[in-house]
Amino acid sequence: MSEQLLKIEDLKVSVEEKKILDGVCLEIGEGEVHVLMGPNGTGKSTLVSAIMGDPRYSVDGGRIVFKGEDITEEKADARARRGIFLSFQTPEEIPGISLENFIRTARQAITGTPLKVFAFKRELKAEMDKLGMAPEYAERYLNVGFSGGEKKKAEILQLLMLKPSLALLDETDSGLDVDAVRTVTEGINAWHNEHNSLLIITHNAKILEGLKVDKVHVLEGGRIVKTGGAELIGEITEGGFNAVKEDN
Amino acid sequence: MEKFNIIPSPTWNRLGVNCAEESASIPETFDSVGASVITACPEGLEVGDDAPIACEELKSSTGFDEIIENNAEFSFNATVEDKYAHPLVINTEDAAVVGNIYAVEGAELTILHVLRGSSETLTRVYAEKGARVNVVEVSFAESDNIRYSAFASYCEEGAEVRFTRCELGGSRVVCGSKAVLQGNSSAYDFAGCYFGEGEAVLDFNDLSEHYGRDTLCEMHSAGALSGSADKILRGTIDFKEGAKRGVGHESEDVILLGPDVRDRTAPLILCHEEEVEGQHAASHGRLDETALYYLMSRGIPEAQARSLMVEARFARAIDRIPDETIREEALTTVRRRLQNA
Amino acid sequence: MADFGKEKTVVEEVNRSIYDFKDKVDSAFEVSSGLTPDIVRTISEEKNDPEWMREFRLKSLEIYERLPIPNWGPSIDGLDMRNIVTYVRPNTGMSATWNEVPEDIKNTFERLGIPQAERSGLAGVGAQYDSEVVYHNVKKEVEDQGVVYTDFESALHSEYGDMIREYFMKAVPPTDHKFAALHGAVWSGGSFVYVPAGVSVEIPLQSYFRLNRPGAGQFEHTLIIVDKNAYLHFIEGCSAPKYNVANLHAGCVEIFVGEGSRVRYSTIENWSKNMYNLNTKRAIVSKGGTIEWVSGSFGSHTSYLYPMSILNGEGARMEFTGITFAGAGQELDTGAKVVHAAKNTSSHISTKSIARDGGVSNFRSSVVVTKEAEGSKSSVSCESLMLDSRSRSDTIPVMDIRTDKCDVGHEAKIGTISEEAVFYLMSRGISEEDARALIVGGFAEPIAKELPLEYAVEMNNLIHLEMKGSIG
Known part of the structure; x- marks a missing residue:
């Protein structure tokens, strides 16, 4: 087995005193691709939000260990600097800050070194080209007035520019047309390698094309009720969640 | 001289909006030559003479509550203890009236108050936890009438007060409403419309005070002014410290129908709490010529097209009149005034 | 700090020579304001005013005594109104050396990296050797275009004396409010700008180069006259904090925009946080002219600041863009005023205001559309950001419309991060x-x-x- 990247031990999470996660355990190794599935409202988004350190979610028990260090109490920016990245389901619109300025600021915060402006601009332009984003988007305010698809592309652009070692993709493919899903998938593939790992929440097998899925977890009632290989995806697509639960 | 309809936070004196002008001051006495009659009462609701004490302590934003109270020869008072589907309907003609409504926890009542001729009304509403009270005032005053309206309400947790004020005429129309949103998750929903024609003087002072958390207020007015009508509207949303997650939306849409009108507006948002959302929007001026053209291009005559556009703005208030006949009469009145304009 | 010590001497000398009239105070007047006709006459004499200006000052003093203190804005209780003379006549002990500049301002200088040489100038005390050079260079270039840019006192005695007499305090009459009257009585220093017809001044003129002379920053008068079809960008003040020992600023800016001309007036106000900033700015715009205000308010203890535009000529336009940031102990009441007084005029006001740490940041506006202003348009948009619950942010706009043929819109928003x-x-x-x-x-x-x-x-x-x- 590859080097361990993320380890979640008996994680209990609540929102406004409502218990959502009730003892989740999960391990992700370097370079692995994990898929998180489960019916709506079972806590999939809660899990990735808790890994990112969203202050609205309170951790009532358990630990989150990243690269061997306990990060359970850390703030989101510290986790990002360690190499965790969350692609949001609904990215925030923030007026007044251009997409380029934002990515530059974040990249500097993560690398801790000043950037060479022109090299950065070139790199940004190249990545935007790959994602089929018009260059003027760099000057537009962060996600303001972006369509659903453009927002998701902007998320993947950040993934490519910030180069995290663990990406949490929260339904990054939802609401996208076929072409956009392909572009996003290509972006993810370009980033993914034997060191970088993925945890993907999806209802759509399309986004997984070209990725070797190592493990599939089914989350229900605040716990992981089933873990298996890529074959689970097909079973769930055909028979629903109950089909895989029965042989539990 | 005593001042009325005082703006909650004053500004430049020379604009003349800090309080009602002298031409809008309330006469010391009022001769109730007419009467105020309850024409429909939901079964089981008792309407009497004794005012609940909690109501009597409420103050409107007008400063003339006491004057109306002294002038009033009629009253309607009720403690609401049930959910009533049918409205309490009061018809007032040339009279001064005081109404006090106390709604106990979870109770619901709608009141329709139809006013003709000159009138003075003071209406006070206390809504206990989760209660819902809906007050609709429709005034058909004519050019030789005066009209004074004071409204005060208080909401406990989860309570909702709705107030609709249709001021469709009168030579002097002076109104003020104040909602105190004390309880968490309480709400105030105000819709007003007014038509000022001839030499009418109109003065409004509407205020929503937010104290509790998660409170909501909607305050929306629409108006039309013709002749040399002179109107001042003060609309204030006041977020007090502690009114976390309070939301307040306010708007005014005024159509000006003649070159001699005067239209003054002071839409205030006072804010002493960080976590709030306050919004105001106002639009004043002519009818949108492009929209007018669009309607006319579909074969609608100009006068009718104009009327449609004004009615559309008044709809928010008029649609809330819980009686079809009165609603129709209100629309007819608006159309008639538009034709004269 | 040896450099600063030297400048200190200069300051004190200047102060004494112009303002030291200690023995001439008429005790009978001290009861009302401490400001007497004799003091005003002395200022006038020291400045060698023409006769009309002396009369103007005395007349303004009468008006000042008559007018009430504004009863609607932030409190100015911290001002010693009964002894206003102390603000007019700087303390003889006004030894504003770098050492005495308050700590918060010093820190800001450090963090902003303002060069040592400029600090003395920015602190509102020393003579600005470096800046003077720049100023002279600017002056040379614009003079070649026929532009007049000079200090107010010398302009008064130049060939432009009659022009000044024609325009001085015509946009802001002393009767406008109490502090305009005070200004009329005791104004001192400032700039005079005249741009001839058809001239476009490409480089912005910056009052920063002129104003920070000893004692000239408190009641300065800026008069800008731009003839037909010309362009000017005037930048007032500087963005680093200005420290002044006395704490009342009642300056006045008057701008006359000629037919078809465009004037842009930019300010970033960052007075030290003991300042009562009661400044009056006004533009009168002729046919087809445009005034653009850009205004940032960061400093002062208390501000009343509402640049006003009077759109007097057909098709005149105004644009106002402003930001106000109030922190602890500050009460900044800012906004804009506009009067649409001619056909087809337009105005657009757009502001942002931020309040934090117990600060008060209010937006106040007045849009008046007169009967003559058929076909006019106005839009106001103001947004406020509250950063905590100890702060305050009030939005107090007024619209007064007297014609039906106009479109007036207003939008306000308030919220938090x-x-x-x-x-x-x-x-x-x-x-x-x-x-x-x-x-x-x-x-x-x-x-x-x-x-x-x-x-x-x-x-x-x-x-x-x-x-x-x-x-x-």
Whole structure:
């Protein structure tokens, strides 16, 4: 087995005193691709939000260990600097800050070194080209007035520019047309390698094309009720969640 | 001289909006030559003479509550203890009236108050936890009438007060409403419309005070002014410290129908709490010529097209009149005034 | 600090020679304001005013005594109104050396990296050797175009004396309000600008180069007359804090925009936080002319600041872009006023205001559309950001419309930083403090882009400075 990247031990999470996660355990190794599935409202988004350190979610028990260090109490920016990245389901619109300025600021915060402006601009332009984003988007305010698809592309652009070692993709493919899903998938593939790992929440097998899925977890009632290989995806697509639960 | 309809936070004196002008001051006495009659009462609701004490302590934003109270020869008072589907309907003609409504926890009542001729009304509403009270005032005053309206309400947790004020005429129309949103998750929903024609003087002072958390207020007015009508509207949303997650939306849409009108507006948002959302929007001026053209291009005559556009703005208030006949009469009145304009 | 000691001597000498009239105070007047006709006459004599100006000052003093203190805005109780003379006549002990500049301002200088040489000038005390050179260079270039840009006193005695007499305090009459009257009585220093017809002044004129002369910063008068079809950008003040021992500023800016001309007037006000800033600015715009105001308010203890535009000629336009940032102990009441007095005039007011740490940041506006202003348009948009619950932000706009043939719109919004947005930025590795500063900077961005570049940069720095330590 590859080097361990993320380890979640008996994680209990609540929102406004409502218990959502009730003892989740999960391990992700370097370079692995994990898929998180489960019916709506079972806590999939809660899990990735808790890994990112969203202050609205309170951790009532358990630990989150990243690269061997306990990060359970850390703030989101510290986790990002360690190499965790969350692609949001609904990215925030923030007026007044251009997409380029934002990515530059974040990249500097993560690398801790000043950037060479022109090299950065070139790199940004190249990545935007790959994602089929018009260059003027760099000057537009962060996600303001972006369509659903453009927002998701902007998320993947950040993934490519910030180069995290663990990406949490929260339904990054939802609401996208076929072409956009392909572009996003290509972006993810370009980033993914034997060191970088993925945890993907999806209802759509399309986004997984070209990725070797190592493990599939089914989350229900605040716990992981089933873990298996890529074959689970097909079973769930055909028979629903109950089909895989029965042989539990 | 005593001042009325005082703006909650004053500004430049020379604009003349800090309080009602002298031409809008309330006469010391009022001769109730007419009467105020309850024409429909939901079964089981008792309407009497004794005012609940909690109501009597409420103050409107007008400063003339006491004057109306002294002038009033009629009253309607009720403690609401049930959910009533049918409205309490009061018809007032040339009279001064005081109404006090106390709604106990979870109770619901709608009141329709139809006013003709000159009138003075003071209406006070206390809504206990989760209660819902809906007050609709429709005034058909004519050019030789005066009209004074004071409204005060208080909401406990989860309570909702709705107030609709249709001021469709009168030579002097002076109104003020104040909602105190004390309880968490309480709400105030105000819709007003007014038509000022001839030499009418109109003065409004509407205020929503937010104290509790998660409170909501909607305050929306629409108006039309013709002749040399002179109107001042003060609309204030006041977020007090502690009114976390309070939301307040306010708007005014005024159509000006003649070159001699005067239209003054002071839409205030006072804010002493960080976590709030306050919004105001106002639009004043002519009818949108492009929209007018669009309607006319579909074969609608100009006068009718104009009327449609004004009615559309008044709809928010008029649609809330819980009686079809009165609603129709209100629309007819608006159309008639538009034709004269 | 040896350099500063030298300048200190200069300051004190200047002060004594102009203002030391200690023995001439008429005790009978001290009861009302301490400001007497004799004192005003002395100022007038020292300045060698023409006769009409002396009369103007005395007349203004009468008006001042008559007018009430405004009863609607922030409190000015901290001003010693019964002894107003102390503000007019700087303390003889006004030894504003670098050492005496308050600590917060010094720190800002350090953080902004203002060069040592400039600090003395920015502190409002020393003579600005470096800046004078720049000033003379600017002057040479614009003079070649026939532009007059000079200090007010010498203009008064030049060939432009009659022009000044024609325009002086015609846009802001002393009867306008109490502090306009005070200004009329005791004004001192300032700039006079005249741009001839058809001249476009390409480089912005900056009053920064002129104004910070000893004792000239408190009641300065700026008179800008721009003839037909000309263009001028005038930048007032500087973005670094100005420290002044006395704490009343009642300046006056009058701008006359000629037919078809465009004037842009930019300010970043960052007085020290003991200042009562009761400044009056007004533009009168002729047919087809445009006035553009860009205004940033960061400093002062208390501000009343509402640049006003009177659109007198057909098709005249005004644009106002403003930002106000109030922190601890500050009450900044700012906004704009416009009068549409001719056909087809238009105005657009767009402001942002921020309150934090117990500060009060109010927006106040007045839009008047007169009967003559058929076909006019006005839009007002103001947004407020509250950074905590101890602060206050009130929005107090008024519209007064007297013709039906116009379109007047108004939009106001108030809210706070969304925690979701903060988390989003933090999830990308940005610290909470920086995330908040970024969001506030983004809120201010539409204003920043209206400013000259170096001012925009400094405004951004100021926002970051103000936001530092704002997270408990």
